[in-house]
Amino acid sequence: MTDTTTLLPVPPRDLLxxxxxxLDFDGTLVELQDRPDLVHPDADLIRLLARVGHALDGRLAIVTGRASERIVEMFGGIPFVISGSHGVEFRYPGGRTSGPDLPPGLPQVIDRMRTxxxxxxxxxxETKPYGAGLHYRMAPRVEAEAQALAKDLAVAHGLTVQPGKMMVELRAAAGDKGAAIERLMGEAPFAGSRPVFLGDDVTDEDGFRAVAGLGGAGILIGAERDTAARYRLDGVEAVRTWLSRAVEAYL
Incomplete structure (x- = not known):
C-alpha cells in the first residue's frame, strides 16, 4: 500500500x-451488518444510483465482494454494470454475464466451512458462485481459527484467501477489484474516461491502485489508514451526501 503521510482531503464536488x-457496496453504500443477508438498499439509495448512472451516461459500476446476482436481486433493473465476487465475475445491463470456470473444490470447501x-x-x-466466506463478526474469538482454516483450504484446493472486515473468504484465483476496473475501462461506455473508485476495505486497495494508474482517483471510506486512495469520506452517509452534491455539480 502507499503510505499516507498527511490527512486525505474530501473529494471535490466536480470530481465526476x-x-x-x-463503487464498492458493503461499508461504502450501505452500513456493515452482523449478517450479510440483513443488508438491503433503501429507496433513497436506489433513486440516488439511478440519478448517478443517468448523469454519467451509464459509466457506473458496482465492484463488490458479493455475488453479482445478489446485487441484481437488491437493485432490480437499474442499468449499471456489476463486477461481483471481488472482480471475478461480470454482469452487464441486458443480462450478459462473464466469468471463469467454477473452482472444482468449492463444494468441499463449503462443507468444511459449514462444519x-x-x-x-x-x-x-456465505456461499457465492466463485467462493465462500466465513463471517465471524458475532464471534470474534474464533478469528485465528477461521483464518487458519481458510489458509489450509486455500492450499488444498488452489483458491485465493481474501481477507475482509471480520470475515475471511476463499475464492477463485482469477481476478481482483483492480483488474476488474482495468477491464471495464477498456470497454464501452467507460473507455476514454477517468476512473473514480470508492471503497472502505483492504480488499479495495487493488482498485485504488488501478484507478491511480489510469489517471483517476480512489476515495477511502472510513478512518484514516495507509492507502493508495487520494481522498477520504467519513462513512456511508458522507458517501451519499457527496454523491448527491457531485451529481448536482455535474449536471
Missing part, C-alpha cells in the same frame, strides 16, 4: 465530470 464511477460454523456459535457461511 468526465469520469467513470466504480466449522456449526461448532462455533455466531459464525456464518
Amino acid at each position: 465530470a468526465g469520469a467513470s464511477l466504480f 466449522f460454523a456449526a461448532g462455533h456459535e455466531g459464525v456464518l457461511v
Whole structure:
C-alpha cells in the first residue's frame, strides 16, 4: 500500500465530470451488518444510483465482494454494470454475464466451512458462485481459527484467501477489484474516461491502485489508514451526501 503521510482531503464536488464511477457496496453504500443477508438498499439509495448512472451516461459500476446476482436481486433493473465476487465475475445491463470456470473444490470447501460454523456459535457461511466466506463478526474469538482454516483450504484446493472486515473468504484465483476496473475501462461506455473508485476495505486497495494508474482517483471510506486512495469520506452517509452534491455539480 502507499503510505499516507498527511490527512486525505474530501473529494471535490466536480470530481465526476468526465469520469467513470466504480463503487464498492458493503461499508461504502450501505452500513456493515452482523449478517450479510440483513443488508438491503433503501429507496433513497436506489433513486440516488439511478440519478448517478443517468448523469454519467451509464459509466457506473458496482465492484463488490458479493455475488453479482445478489446485487441484481437488491437493485432490480437499474442499468449499471456489476463486477461481483471481488472482480471475478461480470454482469452487464441486458443480462450478459462473464466469468471463469467454477473452482472444482468449492463444494468441499463449503462443507468444511459449514462444519466449522456449526461448532462455533455466531459464525456464518456465505456461499457465492466463485467462493465462500466465513463471517465471524458475532464471534470474534474464533478469528485465528477461521483464518487458519481458510489458509489450509486455500492450499488444498488452489483458491485465493481474501481477507475482509471480520470475515475471511476463499475464492477463485482469477481476478481482483483492480483488474476488474482495468477491464471495464477498456470497454464501452467507460473507455476514454477517468476512473473514480470508492471503497472502505483492504480488499479495495487493488482498485485504488488501478484507478491511480489510469489517471483517476480512489476515495477511502472510513478512518484514516495507509492507502493508495487520494481522498477520504467519513462513512456511508458522507458517501451519499457527496454523491448527491457531485451529481448536482455535474449536471
